[in-house]
Amino acid sequence: MTLTIQVDGMGSRSASSPLRPAVEPAFSDLVVVANRLPVKQKGGAERPVLRTIGWETSPGGLVGALAPVLSARTGAWVGWPGCSGPAPGPFDHEGMHLHPVALARSEYEAFYEGFSNATLWPLYHDAIRAPEFRADWWDAYVAVNSRYAERAAAVTAINGSVWVHDYQLQLVPAMLRRLRPDLRIGFFLHIPFPPPELFMHLPWRHEIIEGLLGVDVVGFQEPVAAQNFSRLARRVAGATGAAKHLLHGGRRIEVGAFPISIDVDAVTRIAGNPITTVRAAELRRNLGAPTTLLLGVDRLDYTKGIELRLRAFQELLRDRRLKPGECVMVQIAVPSRGEVSSYAEERERIERLVGEINGEFGQMGRPVVHYLHRSLPFPELVALYRAADVMLVTPLRDGMNLVSKEYVAARTDGAGVLVLSEFAGASRELSSALLVNPHDHEGLKHTIEAAVNLDPLEARKRMRSMRAAVRRHDVHAWAAEFLGALNGH
Ligand code: GDG
Numbered sequence: 001m002t003l004t005i006q007v008d009g010m011g012s013r014s015a016s017s018p019l020r021p022a023v024e025p026a027f028s029d030l031v032v033v034a035n036r037l038p039v040k041q042k043g044g045a046e047r048p049v050l051r052t053i054g055w056e057t058s059p060g061g062l063v064g065a066l067a068p069v070l071s072a073r074t075g076a077w078v079g080w081p082g083c084s085g086p087a088p089g090p091f092d093h094e095g096m097h098l099h100p101v102a103l104a105r106s107e108y109e110a111f112y113e114g115f116s117n118a119t120l121w122p123l124y125h126d127a128i129r130a131p132e133f134r135a136d137w138w139d140a141y142v143a144v145n146s147r148y149a150e151r152a153a154a155v156t157a158i159n160g161s162v163w164v165h166d167y168q169l170q171l172v173p174a175m176l177r178r179l180r181p182d183l184r185i186g187f188f189l190h191i192p193f194p195p196p197e198l199f200m201h202l203p204w205r206h207e208i209i210e211g212l213l214g215v216d217v218v219g220f221q222e223p224v225a226a227q228n229f230s231r232l233a234r235r236v237a238g239a240t241g242a243a244k245h246l247l248h249g250g251r252r253i254e255v256g257a258f259p260i261s262i263d264v265d266a267v268t269r270i271a272g273n274p275i276t277t278v279r280a281a282e283l284r285r286n287l288g289a290p291t292t293l294l295l296g297v298d299r300l301d302y303t304k305g306i307e308l309r310l311r312a313f314q315e316l317l318r319d320r321r322l323k324p325g326e327c328v329m330v331q332i333a334v335p336s337r338g339e340v341s342s343y344a345e346e347r348e349r350i351e352r353l354v355g356e357i358n359g360e361f362g363q364m365g366r367p368v369v370h371y372l373h374r375s376l377p378f379p380e381l382v383a384l385y386r387a388a389d390v391m392l393v394t395p396l397r398d399g400m401n402l403v404s405k406e407y408v409a410a411r412t413d414g415a416g417v418l419v420l421s422e423f424a425g426a427s428r429e430l431s432s433a434l435l436v437n438p439h440d441h442e443g444l445k446h447t448i449e450a451a452v453n454l455d456p457l458e459a460r461k462r463m464r465s466m467r468a469a470v471r472r473h474d475v476h477a478w479a480a481e482f483l484g485a486l487n488g489h
Contacts, residue, residue, distance in 0.1 A: 071095025
């Protein structure tokens, strides 16, 4: 087969000439396609891209799980390097071939901030905020998806496998199949897949379903999401066959749930380090040695239920069911999508509420809510997990939620109480958490109060069962299961 490689801003080249000296060999038999590359620039994302810049691996379970698989198989990763404008050429990093995809500033705004995060994200999260439907955003989504597909087509070996990730790239499977019918193509959605009643609002519903049907295997976090997809594939695209083995366009498509997990060993190692124990004790002291430390850790996102959680804490203090000083809350809100208006508004609401609660219940030098709008180094996060008596994970909707699994993995001491939303995918495996419906305000207050007062023996029993669940199925098992399904197809 003759391949033509399109290099951003450089026209076409024959596949036999190497793209860059760093990339040898030119073709990979396993290629991951994701919105972002698994690396970030050293010294901050805002630096202009120079040929000489250094890159470091981005933290996170997905990268940790896939990097070893890719480096063992001359694997490659196609993604955006994190800065708009021209992209650097392909380069190697820790045994992986990385292929940057360029995005112009205007494309970033329409494809990423617009269609991905102001149309699809709210629609797929139960329309907690109204999705915006704009044809110009859709056009950018199509154009950018086709760029990712072309790049994947250009770098994958004959009969190789491509694993496409997440809601930003749902058109890639069908586009890639048109370019390279020889490939095995898998797709995994990290966020919920909505019920047909909601999905049908999307003016481009047919195109998205057809885009996903380009796969051999499509995976979701939960069985209900897989069922939603199969129902829509029949209704919108006329697919036939069984729900888990659809038939479409003369091909068989496997549809399944592949719940993602975390690198349990990595979290356990950090949690077991004596430095972490010392730091956890120090954190508690710095917070005024409260009787109960409550913790929230989330990207600042309206799906995460941060505001409802803070309101519940405020009312428990007002009702004198919790005592200020005895109970202290830490909320880490990692900056996220601040240019999208619904995120900026959410930040304002949360910060106003934190101010209100501290104004009402704080003492000089002793706030009751400690709020940080920044990302912490991961070992510091693990020390916080170890310091926290009660972990509050109360999203209104969440594909999985890895924070809840990390908290459980970090509690090698067997202590700690997890309050977990029924609407997080993680609630299926972590059913021994104190489960809560965050929309039920009184129920949320009651569950937080119960968590603070939970009998320590009961807490340990619940934690033991959750720890066993997390250990049973880590992120390596997740990657192996998905790739096993793809290879076996
Ligand atoms: C999407 C889906 C699905 C958080 N604060 C800090 C920090 N984090 C890390 C956590 C965790 C990750 O960010 C957050 O993952 P979540 O799963 O909780 O949430 P999303 O970002 O919304 O992820 C979600 C996930 O994809 C995977 O499929 O579970 O449902 O929405 O790993 O540790 N990391 C560091 N400092 C922080 O302050 N270093």
